[in-house]
Amino acid sequence: MGSAEPLKVAVLGCGSVGSQVVRLLDEQADDLAARIGAPVELVGVGVRRLDAPREVDVPEGLLTTDAASLVTRADLVVEVIGGIEPARGLILSALESGASVVTANKALLAEDGPTLFEAAAKAGRDLYYEAAVAGAIPILRPLRESLAGDRVTRVLGIVNGTTNFILDKMDSSGAGFAEALEEAQELGYAEADPTADVEGFDAAAKAAILASLAFHTRVTAADVHREGISEVTAADVASAADMGCVVKLLAICELRVQPDGEEAVAVRVHPAMIPRSHPLASVREAYNAVFVESDAAGQLMFYGPGAGGSPTASAVLGDLVTVARNRLSQTRGAGESAYTDRAVLPMGETVTRYHVAIDVDDKAGVLAAVALAFAEHGVSIQTVRQEGRGDDAQLVVVSHDATDAQLSATVTHLQQMDIVREVTSVMRVEGGAE
Amino acid sequence: MGSAEPLKVAVLGCGSVGSQVVRLLDEQADDLAARIGAPVELVGVGVRRLDAPREVDVPEGLLTTDAASLVTRADLVVEVIGGIEPARGLILSALESGASVVTANKALLAEDGPTLFEAAAKAGRDLYYEAAVAGAIPILRPLRESLAGDRVTRVLGIVNGTTNFILDKMDSSGAGFAEALEEAQELGYAEADPTADVEGFDAAAKAAILASLAFHTRVTAADVHREGISEVTAADVASAADMGCVVKLLAICELRVQPDGEEAVAVRVHPAMIPRSHPLASVREAYNAVFVESDAAGQLMFYGPGAGGSPTASAVLGDLVTVARNRLSQTRGAGESAYTDRAVLPMGETVTRYHVAIDVDDKAGVLAAVALAFAEHGVSIQTVRQEGRGDDAQLVVVSHDATDAQLSATVTHLQQMDIVREVTSVMRVEGGAE
Structure with a gap:
């Protein structure tokens, strides 16, 4: 295998995820080469500022602020910058230059996934994004491949660790929302500005991605009914406990047969009471879990760390191995599957x-x-x-x-x-x- | 897509799994065609006796006792007969004739997997077997693909529903083994001859498959230390409860760094006490779950129905879609990965x-x-x-x-x-x- 031409990898972003990707690319180099069938060579790490402090020592000369040029020199581009721009422009440019792309960017995929999927299809390249939903938990690949012969009817997910930590704390200690949020911030589970998490924006982006894959249709963040947890009170949590329930922020994707026989999808994020006997009820602290119901398989659950640099990097590298193998065998994985083109029901x-x-x-x-x-x-x-x-x-x-x-x-x-x-x-x- | 040439599917075996595969191939035909990119056409169902009672109506003329000839006429062969022969011979013959194969046959894979993997590699065809371990739960694909960029260190699985039902019953009711087994038999969770399940043979086969994939090495059923649950007493279960534990039959696959720095694997199946706070402890009745630990991802768990015709058929059809897509794009998925060639530690x-x-x-x-x-x-x-x-x-x-x-x-x-x-x-x- 040592004789195969190395695959050139560019990493865009060197924050908590990017730095772990860089570390693992180095530490796991031999195993990655064996599993892919060719070595991977890091050719550059795109950053905003060369002198920012980092969790990892990036080899001399690999850091660059010129990401636009970097993506044209790579076979495989890992995008872990996040947000809409410059991530979108760089991914499109990478695909156009013939690179395969792995991204963890849920916001971008939920806002403008179809543009990216179409660019990947046109370029004949892979765009993989397992890390965009539920961190290290393999959930997109099972939905896209393992359940491809089944009819998924419902996905219920705890897909935001910050809010799960807060609600778990409220449940176990009787604390109110503000107090639990403060503790989450002190422990690093919540940002100084927690809006994206506590108001459900992050979960809504993930719900859109899950619904698109589960139901083979296009769902964007704008289609998702969203309510956060900032209005959840200690009394709500106590009331839930009284009836044997626990409050969780759920991303809910459902297939609904309409009166006219057509199937539509309903996608929403809101706090909800679930029975303590439900498998999702025992998901504690900042863990994530996704519960899937399908006609033939029945009820499945996937559980694990939903965030963090190292777990997210694991998901990124799993995708990297797949797209690298596809590249070597001159093929690409299954692209977007939106053939059902189902209507999205309004919340009412x-x-x-x-x-x-x-x-x-x-x-x-x-x-x-x-x-x-x-x-x-x-x-x-x-x-x-x-x-x-x-x-x-x-x-x-x-x-x-x-x-x-x-x-x-x-x-x-x-x-x-x-x-x-x-x-x-x-x-x-x-x-x-x- | 209607214009693409249909892919010819042969199903070998028409028991509880085979009949559900036949049913779903028919009911999901349009969705399968859309997801694959070509229709699939059932060209025959190999059975031992034409007049046996079946759960599904197989279309006239498709039942045949001549499986040997059937496999040479198919693009995709689904083997759900189970056991060593004639399954092995038919799979080898199918691969030689250029078919891609999906199987649920854990016993055969655990006994003689390498022979099959080599035949698939030589033929340039896929051999997929998600349904062989933990029924509908997607666990092999996550190990093989999602975690391909990570270093898995341990797999702990409840991979046999019969024994989990018996142990759960003993835990919840205080019953002894014999009494719980009898109830499992009455409810259809245990066979009249329960040896393969209660003595751990079934779990040992699955442990061998899990260890091979998790550690990129070859492990066969003969390498697995195996103890069943027939010696577990009500007193053992009560003693476990006293220390906040529950007894489960576990398939355990571990990577162990030896004193000389080399990594070896340890693979065993035996009843064990686990703390009630462990995610596997809450796996009730005949459900299965697999707990995976890796360096970067941390702790993951996969949960669902581990057996049954319809859940197992879901896993078979997921594989069928993948191998069919691969066939259309003239490629094959990642084959066996046994490059680490690690030693298997003796139980001592x-x-x-x-x-x-x-x-x-x-x-x-x-x-x-x-x-x-x-x-x-x-x-x-x-x-x-x-x-x-x-x-x-x-x-x-x-x-x-x-x-x-x-x-x-x-x-x-x-x-x-x-x-x-x-x-x-x-x-x-x-x-x-x-």
């Missing part, structure tokens, strides 16, 4: 269940009046529990499946009722048997 | 931990004498607990890591001591922090 038409806690006046007929409000909007009640007396009187209602529009209208209606002092908690319920 | 040199329960005479100095016996064999004790008095006096010892030979010699020594009435339970402990 998405079918969900609600958990609603309501402070009510403590008098006869309250339960009947509340039940009537649900019935008026066509929402069937699964359970209703009456708690407390006098000023503490509370009703906790869990609905059966209904459209989000029906449920949302029910909640608005409840808020306007005289006997309702306050709707204290509204949260969707997932992972049940229904 | 394998490093493990023991949990030992000992009925002892209730007199002063017993604990010291037992501790001395461990020390004489170079085994360090992690915890020792003294329970009961008089005739019920018992010591429960958990060791630190030591070689299996040292631990085994310690147990023999204990059995010969005057103050020891009986060594009532010996079980290995896995999944700990050590």
